[in-house]
Amino acid sequence: MALQSWGVWPAAVYSMARRAPKYRTGLPLKDRKNTATRRRLDLAMVRRDLAPSRTQAREFIAAGRVTVNGAPAMKASRLVADGEPVVVAGPPAKFVSRAGRKLEHALDTFDITVTNRLALDAGASTGGFTDCLIQRGASHVYAIDVGTNQLHERVRALPTVTSLENCDIRSVSIDTFRDDPAAAGGFDLVVGDLSFISTRGLLEHLSTLLAPGGDMVVLIKPQFEAGRQEVSRGRGVITDRDVWVAVLHAFIDEATRVSLEVVDLALSPITGGKGNVEFLGHLRRSDILESVNETPEAT
Incomplete structure (x- = not known):
């Protein structure tokens, strides 16, 4: 529609400009003055020690365990004022991240003893695996991650944890721990929760960090092990059972190739x-496989 006069346009723009601020905060005008003291619910929960991490906070919210002002909270993104009561129903999280539950399940299922063993956590991130190992009695854990400031402060503060940040596990060797005599012969326990990289492709390197008789527990993530086509088909989520089976077979084959015994899955x-x-x-280092790989002497 053609403008009848220049006076129409400035009036319309001025009207829109007056209304625009409400789209910036999503809050009614009467509440905008309080935005400085409001923050996302998941962040508020971490600041109030109601959850060890934002990821864990979002899990609590998704599970329907969180209320704000007595009403169920359905979104982690909702804004909460400092004075608003936030309550999480049920017992507190056992570990600093959900990864701890995965390792706990593995240790129980595989009947692996952790007490008084020296451990290395590859891809420590928030520290769920490290937290689990310490709670199970590990003598010391080296938490290694390529990132920075990811390890939860509670885990980082433990005297039995050494955090190595900005450290690619592929650049780590036994010599990295030359100042620790206990690690001279390798680690009693090597665990790994790695993302955006194939764990299968790192088995040979991880085996060089494992002491004879030691145990290795790794998380196998099909989305980082399968071919690009399979991953793209599911937009990063693998639901095809045949792909899962293929990933596990490839994992076992690679473990055997590098003289590791797959004890259980x-x-x-x-x-x-x-x-x-x-x-x-x-997995465990297989001395039998190592001897088979050697060239036998002629008789």
Whole structure:
């Protein structure tokens, strides 16, 4: 529609400009003055020590365990004022991240003893695996991650935990721990929860960090093990059972190739962040396979 006069346009723009601020905050005008003291619910829960991490907070919210002002909270993104009461029903989280539940399940299923053992956690992130190991009695845990400031402060503060940040597990060797005599012969327990990289492709390297008789527990994530076509088909979520089976077979074959014995496999008790089914593998160094790989002497 043609403008009849220039006076129409400025009036319309001025009217829109006056209304625009409400779209910036999504709050009624009367509440905008309080935005400085409001923050996302998941962040508020972490600040109030109601959840060890924002990921865990979102899980509590999704499970219907969180109320704000006595009413169920359905979205982690809702804004909460500092004075608003937030309550989480049920027992507190056992570990600093949900990953701890996965490792706990593996240790129980595979009947692995942790007490007084020296451990290495590859891909520690928030520290769920490390937290679980310490709670199970590990003498010391080296938490290794390529990121920065990810390890939960409660875990980081433990005297039995050494955090190595900005550290790619592929660049780590026994020599990295030369100042610790206990690690000279390798680690009694190596665990790994790695993302955006194939765990299968790291088995050979991880085996060099494992002491003879030691145990390795790794999380097998099909979305990082399958081919690009399979991953793209599900938009990052693998639901095809045939792909799961193929991933596990490839994992076993690679373990055998690098002289690791796959003692057992188990289904993770919980899915990954996007709903991906994950598996847990228990491996040991195989002296028998190592001897078979050697060239026998002529008789």
